[in-house]
Amino acid sequence: xxxxxxxxxxxxxxxxxxxxxxxxxxxxxxxxxxxxxxxxxxxxxxxxxxxxxxxxxxxxxxxxxxxxxxxxxxxxxxxxxxxxxxxxxxxxxxxxxxxxxxxxxxxxxxxxxxxxxxxxxxxxxxxxxxxxxxxxxxxxxxxxxxxxxxxxxxxxxxxxxxxxxxxxxxxxxxxxxxxxxxxxxxxxxxxxxxxxxxxxxxxxxxxxxxxxxxxxxxxxxxxxxxxxxxxxxxxxxxxxxxxxxxxxxxxxxxxxxxxxxxxxxxxxxxxxxxxxxxxxxxxxxxxxxxxxxxxxxxxxxxxxxxxxxxxxxxxxxxxxxxxxxxxxxxxxxxxxxxxxxxxxxxxxxxxxxxxxxxxxxxxxxxxxxxxxxxxxxxxxxxxxxxxxxxxxxxxxxxxxxxxxxxxxxxxxxxxxxxxxxxxxxxxxxxxxx
Amino acid sequence: xxxxxxxxxxxxxxxxxxxxxxxxxxxxxxxxxxxxxxxxxxxxxxxxxxxxxxxxxxxxxxxxxxxxxxxxxxxxxxxxxxxxxxxxxxxxxxxxxxxxxxxxxxxxxxxxxxxxxxxxxxxxxxxxxxxxxxxxxxxxxxxxxxxxxxxxxxxxxxxxxxxxxxxxxxxxxxxxxxxxxxxxxxxxxxxxxxxxxxxxxxxxxxxxxxxxxxxxxxxxxxxxxxxxxxxxxxxxxxxxxxxxxxxxxxxxxxxxxxxxxxxxxxxxxxxxxxxxxxxxxxxxxxxxxxxxxxxxxxxxxxxxxxxxxxxxxxxxxxxxxxxxxxxxxxxxxxxxxxxxxxxxxxxxxxxxxxxxxxxxxxxxxxxxxxxxxxxxxxxxxxxxxxxxxxxxxxxxxxxxxxxxxxxxxxxxxxxxxxxxxxxxxxxxxxxxxxxxxxxxxxxxxxxxxxxxxxxxxxxxxxxxxxxxxxxxxxxxxxxxxxxxxxxxxxxxxxxxxxxxxxxxxxxxxxxxxxxxxxxxxxxxxxxxxxxxxxxx
Ligand code: SF4
Ligand SMILES: [Zn+2]
Numbered sequence: 006x007x008x009x010x011x012x013x014x015x016x017x018x019x020x021x022x023x024x025x026x027x028x029x030x031x032x033x034x035x036x037x038x039x040x041x042x043x044x045x046x047x048x049x050x051x052x053x054x055x056x057x058x059x060x061x062x063x064x065x066x067x068x069x070x071x072x073x074x075x076x077x078x079x080x081x082x083x084x085x086x087x088x089x090x091x092x093x094x095x096x097x098x099x100x101x102x103x104x105x106x107x108x109x110x111x112x113x114x115x116x117x118x119x120x121x122x123x124x125x126x127x128x129x130x131x132x133x134x135x136x137x138x139x140x141x142x143x144x145x146x147x148x149x150x151x152x153x154x155x156x157x158x159x160x161x162x163x164x165x166x167x168x169x170x171x172x173x174x175x176x177x178x179x180x181x182x183x184x185x186x187x188x189x190x191x192x193x194x195x196x197x198x199x200x201x202x203x204x205x206x207x208x209x210x211x212x213x214x215x216x217x218x219x220x221x222x223x224x225x226x227x228x229x230x231x232x233x234x235x236x237x238x239x240x241x242x243x244x245x246x247x248x249x250x251x252x253x254x255x256x257x258x259x260x261x262x263x264x265x266x267x268x269x270x271x272x273x274x275x276x277x278x279x280x281x282x283x284x285x286x287x288x289x290x291x292x293x294x295x296x297x298x299x300x301x302x303x304x305x306x307x308x309x310x311x312x313x314x315x316x317x318x319x320x321x322x323x324x325x326x327x328x329x330x331x332x333x334x335x336x337x338x339x340x341x342x343x344x345x346x347x348x349x350x351x352x353x354x355x356x357x358x359x360x361x362x363x364x365x366x367x368x369x370x371x372x373x374x375x376x377x378x379x380x381x382x383x384x385x386x387x388x389x390x391x392x393x394x395x396x397x398x399x400x401x402x403x404x405x406x407x408x409x410x411x412x413x414x415x416x417x418x419x420x421x422x423x424x425x426x427x428x429x430x431x432x433x434x435x436x437x438x
Numbered sequence: 439x440x441x442x443x444x445x446x447x448x449x450x451x452x453x454x455x456x457x458x459x460x461x462x463x464x465x466x467x468x469x470x471x472x473x474x475x476x477x478x479x480x481x482x483x484x485x486x487x488x489x490x491x492x493x494x495x496x497x498x499x500x501x502x503x504x505x506x507x508x509x510x511x512x513x514x515x516x517x518x519x520x521x522x523x524x525x526x527x528x529x530x531x532x533x534x535x536x537x538x539x540x541x542x543x544x545x546x547x548x549x550x551x552x553x554x555x556x557x558x559x560x561x562x563x564x565x566x567x568x569x570x571x572x573x574x575x576x577x578x579x580x581x582x583x584x585x586x587x588x589x590x591x592x593x594x595x596x597x598x599x600x601x602x603x604x605x606x607x608x609x610x611x612x613x614x615x616x617x618x619x620x621x622x623x624x625x626x627x628x629x630x631x632x633x634x635x636x637x638x639x640x641x642x643x644x645x646x647x648x649x650x651x652x653x654x655x656x657x658x659x660x661x662x663x664x665x666x667x668x669x670x671x672x673x674x675x676x677x678x679x680x681x682x683x684x685x686x687x688x689x690x691x692x693x694x695x696x697x698x699x700x701x702x703x704x705x706x707x708x709x710x711x712x713x714x715x716x717x718x719x720x721x722x723x724x725x726x727x728x729x730x731x732x733x734x735x736x737x738x739x740x741x742x743x744x745x746x747x748x749x750x751x752x753x754x755x756x757x758x759x760x761x762x763x764x765x766x767x768x769x770x771x772x773x774x775x776x777x778x779x780x781x782x783x784x785x786x787x788x789x790x791x792x793x794x795x796x797x798x799x800x801x802x803x804x805x806x807x808x809x810x811x812x813x814x815x816x817x818x819x820x821x822x823x824x825x826x827x828x829x830x831x832x833x834x835x836x837x838x839x840x841x842x843x844x845x846x847x848x849x850x851x852x853x854x855x856x857x858x859x860x861x862x863x864x865x866x867x868x869x870x871x872x873x874x875x876x877x878x879x880x881x882x883x884x885x886x887x888x889x890x891x892x893x894x895x896x897x898x899x900x901x902x903x904x905x906x907x908x909x910x911x912x913x914x915x916x917x918x919x920x921x922x923x924x925x926x927x928x929x930x931x932x933x934x935x936x937x938x939x940x941x942x943x944x945x946x947x948x949x950x951x952x953x954x955x956x957x958x959x960x961x962x963x964x965x966x967x968x969x970x971x972x973x974x
Contacts, residue, residue, distance in 0.1 A: 010959065011957040011959040011960055013960065022956050022957045022960045023957055092564060096568070100524075103519055103524065103525055121506065124506065124507055124762075125506070125507050125508075125509060125760075126760070127760055127761075128507060128754075128759075128760035128761040128762045128763075128774070128775075129503070129507075129762050129763075129764075130761065130762070130763040130764075131762070131763065131764050131765075132764060132765035132766070132767070133557065133764075133765065133766050133767045133955060134767075134955040135557075135767025135768065135953065135954050135955035135956075136626075136765045136766070136767045138767070138955055139767060139768075139953060140626065161955065162955055167952075168952070168953060169584075169768075169952075169953050245627075246626075246627075273761060276628065276751070276763070279628065280626060280627060280628050280765075282763075282764075282765060296506070297502060297561070298564075300502050300505045300506045300533075301497075301501075301502050301505065301533060301534045301564075301565045301568060302524075302526065302533055302534060302535065302568060303525070303526060303527065303533055304505050304509070304512035304526060304527035304531075304532075304533045305505075305506075305509060305512065305527075306506050311525065313516070313518065314518035314519050314525060315516035315517055315518040315519070315525045315526070315527070316516065316525060316526065316527065316533075317513075317516070318509055318512070318513070391560060391564060391967075393561070397499055397558065397561070398557060398558060398955070398956065399558060399560040399561045399564070400560075400956060400960055401560070401960060401964060
């Protein structure tokens with residue numbers, strides 16, 4: 006038996022890095038620390054899947070060849086996903102996208118993309134999670150439910166966590182939750198703002214108005230009474246240090262990037278009075294890395310197209326839902342994500358009409374409708390690399406067991422090589438003919 | 439073996455100022471003449487060591503957020519892939535691949551990333567690894583670090599040395615950087631420091647004490663480069679006075695003042711500030727222990743990004759532009775604000791003038807390095823333009839005629855007739871910064887030096903001459919021909935040889951886990967993240 010300490014869990018955007026894994030016979034036998042999600046995921050079987058072509062079991066190399074052929078032939082392929090893999094694999098996906106002249110998009114475009122667009126409009130006063138742990142005496146959760154989706158966020162970083170100036174954890178903090186439903190997170194709050202569905206913008210606007218010194222006319226704003234708005238503002242501006250987390254309840258509801266813009270502006274305004282920081286509550290383990298890697302390699306965070314040989318950026322044009330529902334791509338390579346299960350039906354179903362290739366440790370819903378399925382070594386378990394936490398802190402994802410399959414990174418590089426050789430031979434051929 | 443034959447060699451360190459000669463190259467190094475070498479005909483061309491940038495923001499969290507929030511810049515300059523190079527974007531903050539290509543085509547072969555936070559150093563190295571061709575090193579932010587300030591207050595300088603050595607090693611860094619020391623610590627409560635003797639609230643130490651201690655630590659560790667300091671009150675009318683006081687506190691010890699132009703202002707009636715470059719230049723002229731780089735402002739779009747977060751907030755309140763602020767637990771903070779420098783505005787003109795005054799009034803070129811504090815004062819791709827301004831007085835006067843009259847009238851610039859020679863340019867863009875950084879094998883073409891060579895086609899327009907080298911050799915390989923990248927190589931990361939110090943783990947590890955959000959064991963950057971590396 007071998008014990009690995011301080012392992013980073015990449016099963017949600019919290020990237021807790023204190024997991025202890027025991028490994029026996031090339032299998033994880035015990036998980037110490039962690040949460041229900043991480044235990045289930047770390048203990049889950051690996052290498053259970055087989056490569057498939059049209060749903061039928063096939064050899065890995067054979068499946069890889071078909072994948073290369075599909076992509077080399079495609080006129081406008083899409084590379085999508087990338088949120089649950091290493092930054093190295095994300096870089097390899099960009100390289101392949103460039104080789105193919107493809108569109109490259111990450112799951113950002115259907116989760117926190119609007120937050121990124123909002124950031125391009127107003128900027129972002131932010132901090133690392135340790136700063137929240139050390140200093141934040143007021144914490145806001147807006148449209149996110151960490152108790153269920155990021156189970157250890159509270160204890161490690163934001164609510165119960167004890168730090169440099171927050172010695173007693175929860176007792177030193179006021180917690181405000183805004184959501185349309187009384188979620189598990191909401192039940193822990195000192196103040197719960199039950200926002201009327203799709204009216205986050207109104208509530209945020211009212212809060213900004215009061216912080217800016219305006220008198221409110223009207224009794225309620227997006228389902229929140231004037232008194233509640235005032236009380237909330239009092240707490241916000243009297244914070245020593247505030248932390249504001251927002252999730253898809255803000256980014257993906259009516260108003261999308263306008264909502265986030267209002268939230269970011271609120272936090273910016275609060276900095277005239279005190280110190281306040283905002284962190285997008287990223288869901289997938291390395292979706293933050295996808296934005297980061299794409300930006301340093303191409304200049305742009307998501308929604309990129311290489312058809313002209315250089316990167317172009319246009320959310321709404323080169324983003325997954327738009328490309329698929331407008332039927333603009335003729336092949337798709339899905340890496341480490343499951344759009345078949347998460348995208349709107351019209352977009353998802355188009356994936357079964359075009360040749361789709363899936364690289365994933367699991368035989369996902371998308372894999373089931375794919376032409377080619379290439380199982381890969383799960384990152385942070387049987388493959389290593391870097392993961393970026395929701396606050397952009399990079400952490401090492403480590404390999405603790407071996408997989409019989411290559412990593413996403415190696416598969417993507419192999420495809421890139423195959424496509425490059427394929428098109429080189431095509432060029433030679435066309436010269437001869 | 440290769441021979442660069444018959445060029446006019448500018449190798450100031452070895453006393454060559456245009457003498458025609460041959461340079462032999464083998465195994466990535468400059469070697470003594472030997473028969474049988476392949477010849478690069480440099481007849482009529484100017485041969486210099488590869489350029490060395492002492493201060494530029496090219497990789498890491500804040501550079502990248504700058505890219506994300508400013509797609510409007512990237513869109514203005516797409517860069518297509520070629521058979522040897524990757525695609526990307528140019529403009530104000532180029533993507534990583536393009537950063538390497540653009541430095542290389544100007545003949546630069548070494549770049550210093552000026553500000554790496556240890557907690558995010560892994561990110562810095564991931565980006566640096568994606569910057570082709572050039573060698574690189576990263577300076578590590580320490581001026582507002584919790585443990586640095588606490589140890590100074592406790593007066594435990596031995597432990598401070600242990601810790602500084604640990605931080606450099608854990609971050610894969612090259613040297614020590616301090617930015618508005620003490621000011622950042624107060625910024626956590628949205629304050630700042632106003633003078634060298636202002637106490638920080640939580641640590642009760644002053645900027646003077648922090649700077650003094652970090653100079654001491656830097657020298658005790660025998661680091662190749664001096665403490666790299668971004669002064670307090672930068673950008674303020676009090677900045678010039680503060681910079682003078684700061685340099686004085688070095689008391690003869692080495693000190694590098696970075697982007698001094700942004701610290702070269704003094705109060706004036708009815709205007710935000712005037713240039714105090716003259717007083718600073720005079721000080722530098724009298725004190726050979728001081729080195730500096732300029733941080734020349736370039737007219738047009740820029741993105742300001744610095745660990746001086748309070749400065750960035752005040753810039754944001756002034757311009758109402760997008761504002762990014764980031765506190766990094768226990769260590770540092772940063773701010774980003776896009777900005778356009780306009781020649782017609784008084785402030786824009788004063789900043790441009792102050793930079794040129796420093797260039798023209800600092801007498802010893804070995805003390806001054808050319809930088810724009812990329813992308814703060816403007817992109818590094820403007821270096822050739824700056825060179826033209828320095829070498830061509832009539833061009834400089836032509837441009838000066840177009841800037842804000844009142845600013846120009848109040849300045850020394852019209853009186854400055856100096857023109858830089860090619861030899862002086864070779865000093866401020868390679869030989870000098872290499873010496874200041876302590877890179878013994880860079881910035882010159884003597885036997886044993888790295889075969890990083892830039893070959894330029896002379897042109898009366900010096901901007902044209904320096905923006906696209908005729909040839910660039912990196913480690914002996916031809917990587918640029920006629921301004922085009924013809925081969926994509928990857929350089930090394932430079933790290934210093936550190937003296938043996940006591941292990942910090944026994945005292946640091948227990949407090950670390952209380953105050954950080956990551957495990958101590960996951961803090962240090964894995965060495966393979968910055969391989970290959972070179973120890974100097
Ligand atoms: S909270 Fe998220 S990162 Fe932490 S252990 Fe659970 S699943 Fe893993
Ligand atoms: Zn700088």
